[in-house]
Amino acid sequence: MILLVGGEKGGSGKSCMAQNLAVHITQKYQANVLMVDCDPQRTTSDWIQARNNDPNLPLINCIQLYGKIRNDLLSLSERFDYVIVDCGGQDNLAMRAAMSVATYVVLPLRPKRRDLKTLPHMEDMLSTCKMVNPKMVATIVLTQCPALPTQYKRILEAKEVIESFGLRVLNAITFCRNIYDDSEESGSSVLEIEPDGKAADEIRAIADELFAIPPENSYELN
Numbered sequence: 001m002i003l004l005v006g007g008e009k010g011g012s013g014k015s016c017m018a019q020n021l022a023v024h025i026t027q028k029y030q031a032n033v034l035m036v037d038c039d040p041q042r043t044t045s046d047w048i049q050a051r052n053n054d055p056n057l058p059l060i061n062c063i064q065l066y067g068k069i070r071n072d073l074l075s076l077s078e079r080f081d082y083v084i085v086d087c088g089g090q091d092n093l094a095m096r097a098a099m100s101v102a103t104y105v106v107l108p109l110r111p112k113r114r115d116l117k118t119l120p121h122m123e124d125m126l127s128t129c130k131m132v133n134p135k136m137v138a139t140i141v142l143t144q145c146p147a148l149p150t151q152y153k154r155i156l157e158a159k160e161v162i163e164s165f166g167l168r169v170l171n172a173i174t175f176c177r178n179i180y181d182d183s184e185e186s187g188s189s190v191l192e193i194e195p196d197g198k199a200a201d202e203i204r205a206i207a208d209e210l211f212a213i214p215p216e217n218s219y220e221l222n
Helices: 014-029 043-052 070-077 093-099 119-132 149-164 178-185 198-211
Strands: 002-005 033-037 061-064 082-086 104-109 137-142
Touching: 002 014, 002 093, 014 033, 014 043, 014 082, 014 104, 014 178, 014 198, 033 043, 033 070, 043 061, 043 178, 070 082, 070 093, 093 119, 104 198, 137 149, 137 198
Parallel strands: 002 082, 002 104, 033 061, 033 082, 104 137
Antiparallel strands: none
8 A cells, every 4th residue: 555645735744743643653563664755855764763773762764765656656556565655745656656656645634714714726736646646645734723612613625625625624623732742853643642642542533543444446536
């Protein structure tokens, strides 16, 4: 399976999401996981380096790829159970190439106006890639959501805006929690630092909801 975590807007926690999903998949399925870092900022590569320096953490493989990576991903998917691609916060050749072969595409967005403004372009990009890869399951997940109950309306409104573009948005979300930053800096994950914590539950809920969507029944864009 090829899982792409990408999107046009920077700062929405794409690398953090990719890293935590990689740990979750490794734990739950005892899978051989490869992370592909397509972001020039090397966020995931640096995370892997910090992780591999800690003998107490299970090893996760990682390579860097840029540009026309379609054939590379297809080849790697034959050697690994899961290939998780972390693309940077911009529309680029690597992200479109990954979309053309990905089983699942996860697009993290914050429930903020400047993030939601990227939706028209993202919808256009996904529509184009669906012509090449019709079984692709594309989902948006809201991240770094405000935890105050008075702000929950903002989350619901963001979901309504996303759905107005004919895009699927997961019910599961992540809230703004320091543990996400703390775990990333140490090469770990929220599932390992606090396995019974709320953040770990958020990652599991996202993965469970995502993988419950079979590719053959992928959402049709309007």
